[in-house]
Ligand SMILES: Nc1ncnc2c1ncn2[C@@H]1O[C@H](COP(=O)(O)OP(=O)(O)OP(=O)(O)O)[C@@H](O)[C@H]1O
């Protein structure tokens with residue numbers, strides 16, 4: 157199963173949620189976290205035992221050789237590359253790499269860069285689920301998501317039916333901006349804002365992300381219309 161974590165806005169928690177999900181799912185499943193972020197991404201700084209030179213670009217023709225296991229972790233990772241370098245990897249390369257990874261792993265968790273390029277659209281299209289991370293304490297992250305989803309759907313670039321929302325850094329139980337978005341995607345999960353936050357393997361976050369992992373495993377996304385209805389009624393006691 158390919159699960160992409162995406163948001164056109166930077167700093168909303170894509171990498172945190174991607175690695176937290178990888179950590180959670182890896183307790184019982186074969187998991188690889190794939191960094192498709194050439195901004196560059198943060199895998200190397202968050203996972204200190206990882207070699208940045210052993211990345212998706214250097215091993216695009218032999219992707220399994222790019223697989224690394226972070227020290228003390230049960231999940232594998234593949235790191236991205238540096239800015240501009242994504243031009244050295246073709247859409248066919250990425251497609252092939254993902255096919256191979258999907259064959260070897262039960263879950264491929266893809267941390268996607270905020271900047272949309274063709275290969276990002278391809279991966280979104282190939283994904284079984286796209287978790288769109290929204291931080292809705294400010295209007296700008298949600299407004300940007302709205303604009304990008306609009307552009308994606310108007311240009312028929314991806315089928316939005318596999319896209320769902322995950323709210324991160326939630327401080328307000330009420331829905332502020334998300335329910336005003338014109339694309340009626342399901343909101344499947346909330347991650348609270350943690351004051352003393354220790355990162356993706358923070359115990360409090362892990363407890364929370366276990367629920368998201370459960371939803372992904374059980375494929376209960378289809379039930380969310382009901383869930384959505386009730387959560388709007390009971391939103392005050394939701395968190
Ligand atoms: N639920 C949370 N509570 C508190 N802090 C959080 C939470 N989620 C993420 N953070 C913090 O927010 C910052 C940005 O998170 P992260 O790097 O995961 O975002 P990102 O979307 O991957 O950013 P970028 O677009 O730069 O790749 C980090 O310092 C992270 O520790």
Ligand SMILES: [Mg+2]
Pocket residue numbers: 170171172193197198
């Ligand atoms: Mg990131």
